[in-house]
Amino acid sequence: MSESLWTAATGTYMLAVVAYTGEYAFGKNGRIAQTSAVQSGSVSSGAVSSGAVRRPALVGGSDSASDSASDSASEPASEPASGLSPAPDQPRYGAGSVESGGPAGRRWGRAAVGLTVLAAAFHLACVTLRGIAVDRVPWGNMYEFTLVVGLMATVAWLATLVKMPQLRYLGLFVMMPVLLVMFLAGTLYTKASKLVPALQSYWLAIHVSAVAVAEGILLTSAAITAMYLVRSRFERHAAAGTAPARLAALGSRLPAAGTLDKAAYRTVAFAFPIYTAGVIFGAIWAEAAWGRYWGWDPKETWAFIAWVVYAMYLHARATAGWKGNRAAYINLLGFGAMTFNFFVVNIVISGLHSYAGLT
Incomplete structure (x- = not known):
């Protein structure tokens, strides 16, 4: 049932992306x-x-x-x-x-949000039934963790729409990464099984859930930041009276750079304390499991690097007043470090956190 719901959620996300594309084109x-x-x-x-x-x-x-x-x-x-x-x-x-x-844009937009909510419901049911099948929290391997990250990104996007509904038509650029995450989860599929002894702890529910929630929200922030950079370049060309390049020309259909910059900053500001708590919970779990809080394992190292970069981003915005491209690049650098930790460290590099469930 969980696998069938994964198929239903992925298909509904695809329809939502089509609907968002319709609003982007007609509205x-x-x-x-x-x-x-x-x-x-x-x-x-x-x-x-x-x-x-x-x-x-x-x-x-x-x-x-x-x-x-x-x-x-x-x-x-x-x-x-x-x-x-x-x-x-x-x-x-x-x-x-x-x-x-226009009327067409409104219809596409309403359909897109409705499909997103429906897909999120299928997604949540998929994750829930997976947990019931394995009789534990459903994020014990990369397949399950990827599903949870995608779900959190969708929830973060819907929450953003509640606060900033004028950004609805940008769902195309946010839900497309979520759709890719769903396909990625399919390639990382692992049969339902019990956890290895090292993961059989209540800290799994606390530590991994905090990290998954934070990474899902930061995925949304990275997508908004990429749109900000496109719009910012378009505005610079418009101010200079020159024709924008092919990529920058897409900025004519995006909101003002300040609106996107504000949305990206707010999502990072919300996710950073959750990510910080996840790292701290992981250190506490490490002391209980391995007798030390920190051992510079590859997973721990890259989690710390990502944390430092996001801390730099928030510090620069709060103290130096960075709100332009420099802050945006720091935001994307932090997401890049987190993505490296997610894929390369889990799949390629061997360490104490090699619990991807892949063979």
């Missing part, structure tokens, strides 16, 4: 208007109605950044550029609204 104009210069009123509706459109001022990392359509000197009154204030007869949507796209 983009309303989304851009909602998350760019229209919120700050940098271009008056009177200017649009008269046909004289000014280019809004661009500030790196600010929510007042405009889209590439504002590069033109003028636009017809009947066809205002995306990212500009709507004409007086057009509806204005608040920053928290998720209904700013």
